[in-house]
Amino acid sequence: MVAVLAQAASAQPSTAEFFVFVVIGAISLGSALCVVILRNAVHAALMLVVNFFTIAVFYAVLEAQFLATVQVIVYAGAIMVLFLFVLMLLGVDAEQDLRANPAIPAQRPAAAVLGLVLFAALAISVAGPYLQRTSACPSGEAGAAAADTAASMPCAGLAAANEQGNTQGVGALLFGEYVWPFEVTSVLLVIAALGAMVLGRKDERPEDLVDVHVEADPVAADPVGAYRADVGEEV
Amino acid sequence: MVVPAGYYLLLAAALFTIGVVGVLVRRNIIVMFMCVELMLNSVNLTLVTFSRINGNLEGQVLSFFVMVVAAAEVTVGLALIVNLFRLKASTDADDVDALRS
Amino acid sequence: MGEVLAASEGVVPLTQVLSAPGGSPIDLAWLIPVVPAVSAGLLLLFGKRLGRLAAVVAITAMGYSAVASTAVFAFLVSQPEDGRIFVRTVGTWISAGPLQVDWSLLVDPLASVMLLLVTWVGLLIHIYSLGYMHGDERYPRFFAYLNLFAASMLILVLGSSFLTLFVGWELVGLCSYLLVGFWFENRDYATAAKKAFIVNRIGDVGFMIAMFLIFFAFGSLDFAQVLPEAQTVLGVGSVTVVAICLLLFVGATGKSAQIPLYVWLPDAMAGPTPVSALIHAATMVTAGVYLLARTSPLWALVPEWGLLVAWVGVITALVTAIIACAQRDLKKILAYSTISQLGYMFVAVGLGDQVAGIFHLLTHGFFKALLFLAAGSVMHAMANRTDVWGMGGLLRVMPITAITALIGVLAIAGLPPLSGFWSKEEILAAAADTPGAAPIWVLGWIVAGLTAFYMARWFSLIFLGSPRWQADGDGARPHPHESPPSMTLPLVVLAFLAAVGGLININPETGFLHGWLAPSVQRYAGETPFLAEGLAIALVVAAAVAGLAVALLAFGRRWTRPAPSTGLAGAAQHAFFVDRFYETVIMVPGRMLASALSTFDRVGIDGLVNGSARATAGLATVTRRLQTGFVRSYVLAVLAGAVLVTVMFLGAGLGW
Numbered sequence: 002m003v004a005v006l007a008q009a010a011s012a013q014p015s016t017a018e019f020f021v022f023v024v025i026g027a028i029s030l031g032s033a034l035c036v037v038i039l040r041n042a043v044h045a046a047l048m049l050v051v052n053f054f055t056i057a058v059f060y061a062v063l064e065a066q067f068l069a070t071v072q073v074i075v076y077a078g079a080i081m082v083l084f085l086f087v088l089m090l091l092g093v094d095a096e097q098d099l100r101a102n103p104a105i106p107a108q109r110p111a112a113a114v115l116g117l118v119l120f121a122a123l124a125i126s127v128a129g130p131y132l133q134r135t136s137a138c139p140s141g142e143a144g145a146a147a148a149d150t151a152a153s154m155p156c157a158g159l160a161a162a163n164e165q166g167n168t169q170g171v172g173a174l175l176f177g178e179y180v181w182p183f184e185v186t187s188v189l190l191v192i193a194a195l196g197a198m199v200l201g202r203k204d205e206r207p208e209d210l211v212d213v214h215v216e217a218d219p220v221a222a223d224p225v226g227a228y229r230a231d232v233g234e235e236v
Numbered sequence: 237m238v239v240p241a242g243y244y245l246l247l248a249a250a251l252f253t254i255g256v257v258g259v260l261v262r263r264n265i266i267v268m269f270m271c272v273e274l275m276l277n278s279v280n281l282t283l284v285t286f287s288r289i290n291g292n293l294e295g296q297v298l299s300f301f302v303m304v305v306a307a308a309e310v311t312v313g314l315a316l317i318v319n320l321f322r323l324k325a326s327t328d329a330d331d332v333d334a335l336r337s
Numbered sequence: 338m339g340e341v342l343a344a345s346e347g348v349v350p351l352t353q354v355l356s357a358p359g360g361s362p363i364d365l366a367w368l369i370p371v372v373p374a375v376s377a378g379l380l381l382l383f384g385k386r387l388g389r390l391a392a393v394v395a396i397t398a399m400g401y402s403a404v405a406s407t408a409v410f411a412f413l414v415s416q417p418e419d420g421r422i423f424v425r426t427v428g429t430w431i432s433a434g435p436l437q438v439d440w441s442l443l444v445d446p447l448a449s450v451m452l453l454l455v456t457w458v459g460l461l462i463h464i465y466s467l468g469y470m471h472g473d474e475r476y477p478r479f480f481a482y483l484n485l486f487a488a489s490m491l492i493l494v495l496g497s498s499f500l501t502l503f504v505g506w507e508l509v510g511l512c513s514y515l516l517v518g519f520w521f522e523n524r525d526y527a528t529a530a531k532k533a534f535i536v537n538r539i540g541d542v543g544f545m546i547a548m549f550l551i552f553f554a555f556g557s558l559d560f561a562q563v564l565p566e567a568q569t570v571l572g573v574g575s576v577t578v579v580a581i582c583l584l585l586f587v588g589a590t591g592k593s594a595q596i597p598l599y600v601w602l603p604d605a606m607a608g609p610t611p612v613s614a615l616i617h618a619a620t621m622v623t624a625g626v627y628l629l630a631r632t633s634p635l636w637a638l639v640p641e642w643g644l645l646v647a648w649v650g651v652i653t654a655l656v657t658a659i660i661a662c663a664q665r666d667l668k669k670i671l672a673y674s675t676i677s678q679l680g681y682m683f684v685a686v687g688l689g690d691q692v693a694g695i696f697h698l699l700t701h702g703f704f705k706a707l708l709f710l711a712a713g714s715v716m717h718a719m720a721n722r723t724d725v726w727g728m729g730g731l732l733r734v735m736p737i738t739a740i741t742a743l744i745g746v747l748a749i750a751g752l753p754p755l756s757g758f759w760s761k762e763e764i765l766a767a768a769a770d771t772p773g774a775a776p777i778w779v780l781g782w783i784v785a786g787l788t789a790f791y792m793a794r795w796f797s798l799i800f801l802g803s804p805r806w807q808a809d810g811d812g813a814r815p816h817p818h819e820s821p822p823s824m825t826l827p828l829v830v831l832a833f834l835a836a837v838g839g840l841i842n843i844n845p846e847t848g849f850l851h852g853w854l855a856p857s858v859q860r861y862a863g864e865t866p867f868l869a870e871g872l873a874i875a876l877v878v879a880a881a882v883a884g885l886a887v888a889l890l891a892f893g894r895r896w897t898r899p900a901p902s903t904g905l906a907g908a909a910q911h912a913f914f915v916d917r918f919y920e921t922v923i924m925v926p927g928r929m930l931a932s933a934l935s936t937f938d939r940v941g942i943d944g945l946v947n948g949s950a951r952a953t954a955g956l957a958t959v960t961r962r963l964q965t966g967f968v969r970s971y972v973l974a975v976l977a978g979a980v981l982v983t984v985m986f987l988g989a990g991l992g993w
Contacts, residue, residue, distance in 0.1 A: 131242030157291025193308035336966025
């Protein structure tokens, strides 16, 4: 084990990337499987947190350092916390979950088949063209000049884009070309917060939402009586 | 020992598939929601990989937006789940069967 | 069938058609059918309110038609001999490309003679109905139907094209249904009316196909355009003209009750007696003879097929004469007699002597209507009894009826100098003159004897001998009395006409009718008699006298019981079971075919429609299982679709 790590540390950056990929990838897959398999929902949530951490490591390896940080802060830090809060609120019981529903017996086999077909399709169509050695990406500063642009399906690497730093690059794009979606998503966040507030309240007092404490217009409610009162009840 | 970019894509495909199967198989609504988050993350991973392949940061920017929207979605979704729990007193997805004949 | 009988003589009719001068009776001739039609409409709408007045309205309308017809006749008399054919167009009816049919009248000598017969005899019968139908609860409607019938018959007679004639043809069929089934509460009467209409209809199909052929060959249905061109367009003996003539004859057998479509006429006696007199003696049944006389130019092209018509006529006459000898119902005897005499008319027309046929049509109209009205008078007196064996000795009680009936009987028997003698002689002379028609003469001679026999039997059993009806018990015994003047007056008038009516054509060659009808018909009779004329006449008169004598002696005094119904007499009494035969051969297979088709419709077609509905429901029951109501199934469906799309893109990318 130590020998492998030593070998990894002394090897080229691509080799390190390889070892990182293998180990972290295994953890990622394993934790994802656990999310689906574990009966206890809280356990599944915690496994998902582990998965998010592995994804963050991948981002870092893939020269997306800004995203790695955001992933930890937002996903693992905020979203999963929300999940855990709700799980706590609802008090999930673990027993009934994993039995198949007898009314739809074809669900599980169909899901299995669907999964296999989907994986095959995605692997062939998306991942397939990039599985050659020539698609390996140049890692960091050392491989910038070694990029082989004449190969088929080459990987360009982010050395040039990250020249001023990943965060600066992403920021330049965000506030430059993509400022409009940026503003819209921020509005979206506000709306989501409002929505959560409205949806989450207990509706014991619906009149909180409706202005019912103001009295109705007395003249409109009873015009004849109002007229009589005006005239002095002579008729 | 190099890692071709396709390996990341393959891993992302696997994570996506696991997420799909999880949505279809699990009955607990919250766990189904978590599997949806898993799918979103796998897509993010794909986007980042492609940004590296293409050599520009646009994939990362899109991935960023996906995260923002996922956050908003989780907020509202969990509020809905809480409401549903108040209505049905159960987090079993199969208990939401008002359209069943 | 032998060679062409003889060359046609005279000018082809209708080659010269004139239009009527304004204001003349011809110009107003369109009112002749219209006035009774309007009267019929009024009576149908307001009859109940008019009550007894309905008869007056009807008689007035009929009277107008009679007077107008006489004016038309007088006008034609005043015209020169070759200028008596007029066409009066009232309006356009069909204008569809090559088919042009107008509402127009053809007024020529033949039509004028028929007009006189229909309107005056019709008027007499209207007057008779005043007394006969008195007290009937649908009194106004009867007169409405009578007027409607008169209007229809007048349209038939005045029509200037095959189609207009056919309109009248169909309408008289309808009126016959309405009138025969007048007392439709009785199931049997209603069935008789249906039988009359349906059997008529069978003949009408032949008529219609003939019209199709005529239009196909000539491009027109107008008499004035078809008849003069017959020889040039079709040629002598061509298949088309044979088909047309035979199909027209089929129509005529339906309307004029010849073999094989005569079975409706005896049953049609279910109608009131004035109806029998008008429709089944004088007018409707003569429409077939009129049609054949009108289309004589076509028949002149195929004289050998005319011989077939004559054979059918004489066979019909013989068979029905035998049947009449064994009948017990007094109206049925007259009905079979009518069919028999119509057979004579077809013999004449078929052999090419249309004048003889029309002559017999006229005289038959007189004496047969007289006989039917007399029968009605007897039934009126005997509380609607019809069995002759329940009558007898009525001569003393109803003398006027008896004397007029006697004149009718002698006329139909053919005793000179009454009208029937002259017309029957002329027909038999035509048969004697035509080569190859000698057997027809012989059979016609036998029929003459039989006619005298059964008519004398009819007369004797009703008016002579002992009054058998007095033997009935007190409750059922009728109290016969002479009929009121409204009924006896027409009897007297008709007796007069039956007596002297023969004077219009005493000599076949030089008589008035012969010359009068010459512009309208095309004769082709033969000229080679196989029997000397005087001998032929003597033989026929002898047969008539013999028949009369035998019947008078047998039934006048001696026999008081009917003969046992076995053997020939029994078969004749049941009309040789022809109705039973038709039922087995035609109706039963027809009913089987109808029920088979009904089953096919119910099981096959409805089954197909219902089956498709059931299949849809079954399919729905199966596919309903997709809607489970669970969110997870729907998610599965969505994802399955997405995967499918992905695979398709993949396939497209890989070049599948």
